[in-house]
Amino acid sequence: MSQLETASRSDIVAHQLSRLQQGFSRIFPQNRFYQSKLEHTATALNSLEDFSQLPFTNKRELLADQAAHPPFGSNLTYLPEEYICQHQTSGTTGKPLKILDTRESWDWWAECWASIYRAAGVSSKDVIFIAFNFGPFIGFWAAHEGSKHLGALTVPGGGMDSLQRLHIIQETRATVLVCTPSYALRLAEVAQEHGIDLPSSTIRVTLHAGEPGASIPATRERIERGWGARTYDHAGMSEMGAYGFTCSQQQGLHVNESEFIAEIIDPHTNQAVQEGELGELVLTNLGRWGYPAIRYRTGDIVRNGGYTCGCGRSYLHLPGGVLGRADDMLIVKGTNVYPSAIADVLHRFPEVSEYRIIVTKNGALDEIALQVECPSELTGRIQEELHIAFNLRVPIESVELGILPRFELKARRVEDRRRKA
Template identity: 50%
Template sequence: MEVKYFQPAIETAARATLTQLQLARMQTQLRELLATNAFYQKKLRAAGFTDAREFKSLDDLARLPFTRKQELVDDQAAHPPFGSNLTYALDHYIRHHQTSGTTGKPLRWLDTRASWDWWKRCWGAVYRAASVDKSDRIFFAFSFGPFIGFWSAWAGAEEIGALCISGGAQDSLARLKNILELGATVICCTPSYALHLAEVAQKENLDLRASAVKKIIVAGEPGGSIPGTQTRMQDAWNATVFDHTGATEIGAHGFTCLAQRGVHLNEGEFIIEVIDPVTGKNADEGELVITNLGRIGSPNLRYRTGDQVKLNRAPCECGRTFARMEGGIIGRIDAMLIVRGVNIFPSALEAIVRAYPEAQEFAVEIFRANELDELELKIEIAAPNAEMIADKIARDAHQRLGLRVLVRIAPNGSLPRFELKARRVNDRRKM
C-alpha cells in the first residue's frame, strides 16, 4: 500500500501538534468573527464570549454555543437573501451555492476566494487519500446545478491536476458512453447512481468491468460505507469504492483512505466533536458536531450536523492520525425510525438488502395496521428463486433488528431510482 497524502505533515501530525494548529486557527477565526460577523457576534456575545484571547485551549470549545441548521434558515429569512453569517462585505464573495433542499427550504451559502481555496484543499485530501493524481481522468456524473458538492469536487480535482470531465446535461446512457470513450479512470457520484449506471450498462450490453474506471468516489448517502452496497459497486465496476462525507454549510470533511477502514475526518481543516444529541455531552457514538477552520468569510462553529457517527481515534494503517467514523455516517438522527420500540437507521435496512446481489432496488414503507407498526420492504429481486431470497431477507432482518419485517417482491423497474440523495423510506404513520 503506497500511501499518498495531500498535506503529509498535517495528516500524520502527532495529536499535540494537531491540537496546536487547530487552536491557532480557531483564535484567528474568532478574532475576525467577533469584529465583523453579525451572526456570530450575536451568538458569541450572548454566550458571554467577547474576546478571542479568552479561547485558550480546545477545552474552551465547550463555552461556545452550538449552531443549528434552523438558526441559519431563520437568519436567511430575516436577512434575505444571504443572511448575516458573513464576515466581509458582499464584494469579497465569488461563489453562491445552495443546498439540495431535501429536508426543507434550501440554504444559501457564499464563499470568498480564500474559502474556495480552502474547499479545494479539503477535496485535495479526499483525492490523494484515494491515490488519485494528475494522471487520472475524473468523470463527474452530476447535473451541475447549484449544489456545492458538484463544483467543489471539480475544483479540487483541478487542484491536484487531474483531467476533469463534466457529466452535466446528459442522461445515463450518454454518461456511460463518455466514461468509456474518454477513458475515465475515476467516477464521482452517489452510491445509488453508481448502481443505477451499472444497471443501465447491463441493459445496453456495455462492459463496465473492462473499462478504465478503477476508482469510484461516492458521497451523499451512507452506501459507500455499507459493505453490501460497496461490494455491489465494486463488482459491477471492477473498481475500488471510496466514501466521502461533507455538506454545503460545513465543507468537505471526510474521506476513506487506501486502508478502507472507516471514514477519516479532516482534522487539519475542521475541529470534530461527537455528542449525545439529547444531553449535549461528549460521547464516542452520537451526533457529529463540526467547526470549520478555513472558511472565515461564512464559517460554521460547533455545527450540529444531525449525523449519527461512531468515532474511532486509533491510528490508521495509512499513517494518518485523523480520527475515523466507523462505518461512515450511520444515518441522519432525525431519519431514525422507531418501529415497535426498535430504533432503526435506514442504512441498517440497506445493509441487509444489499447483502443479496439479486436484490436490485428497494423501498421501505412503514404503516400502522391493527394498532401495530409494520415495516415493509419492497424489493426488486431479479432471480427465478425470488420468493426464497425474499424469505431469507425477512429472516436476516428479524435476526439483526429483532423485529419482524414484511418483505414484498416488487416488479422489476417499478421502484424509483435516484441520481442524488435516495429517498427510499416512506413513513405513512406521519400522514
C-alpha cells in the same frame, strides 16, 4: 500523506487552536450573526476546552437568520462584493439554506476535495468523470474544483442520460467516477442492460458522497463488483465543507482534522461520547471565515473510532462512515433502525435491484415494510437476514424489476405514510 495527518494529538490540537484563534480575529469585528450569538460568551480561546464551552449552531438558526435578513442572512464576515459563489443545501429536510463563498474559501473547498482525491490514490494523471447534472447544490461544483486543484483532467457529466454517460466514460478513458453510491449502482444496472462490460473499463476508483452507502460493506462490495474498481466514501455538507475521506483501509471515514474540529456528542445530553459509542457529529470549519460554522450540529450519527488506523493517520476515525441522520432513525417495536443498516442487508443479495422502505404507524408504534425488486422466492431469505440484524419480522413485497424509482442525487427510498394516516 501530509505531516500533520500522522502527527501527535497534541500537535493536531495546537494546529487547530492556532487556526481557530486566527479565524475568530477575523469573524468578530464584522460578522453580525456570531457577534449576536456569542455576545454573552467569553471568546478568548486559550484552549479547545474553552472552545467547547461555546454554544452550538444549528441549521434552524441559520434559516431563521436568512428569513430575518434576506436573502443571505447576517452570517457574513465580509462585504457582499467579496463573495464569488452562491450555493444552497439540497432542501431534503426543509427550505434550502443559501451559502456564499469568497475566493479564499472557494480555494479552501478545492484543497479539502483534493485531500479526498489523494487519500483515494487519485493524482494529476487520472481522468475524473463527474456524473452529476450541475445545479445549485455545492457537492459537484466542489468536486470539480478539487480535481482542477489536483491537476487532473475533469470530464463533466451534466445534461446526459445514464447510457450517454457510460459511453463518455468509455470514450474519454476515464479512470475515476464521482457520483452518489445509488447512481453508481444505477449506472452498473444500465451497463448490464446494454451489454457494457464495466469491470473491464478504465475506471479504477469510484468516489461517492451525498448519502450513506460507500462505507456500508454490502453496498461498497456491490459497487466494486459492478465496476471492477476500488470504492471510496466521502462526507461533506454545504454549510460545513468537505470534511471526511476514506483511506486505503476502506473502513469508514477520517475527519480532515487539519481543516475541521470534530466533536461527537450524545444528542440528548450534549456530552462527549466515549470511543466506540454512537453520537451526533459536531463540526467547526477552519478555512471558511466568510461564512463560518462554529460548533455546527450536523445531525449525522457516527461512531467514535478513536485516533488510530492501519493507514498510519492519527485523524479521528469514524467506522462505517455516516451511519444515518438523527432525524432518519426509525424506532420499530423498541428497536432503533437506520435505513443505511437495512441497505447493508439488502445489498448482500445480488438479486436485489432496488427497494423502498414504507413506514406506517400502528397505534403509538412505528412499523416498516419493504418493497423489493427481487424474485419472490428470495423474500424469505431476506426476512431471515433482517430478523438476525434487528430481531424484527419485516413484511416484504416482491415487485417487478424496474417498477421502483432510480436516483441520480440523494436517494429517497423511505416513504413515510405516518402523516397520511
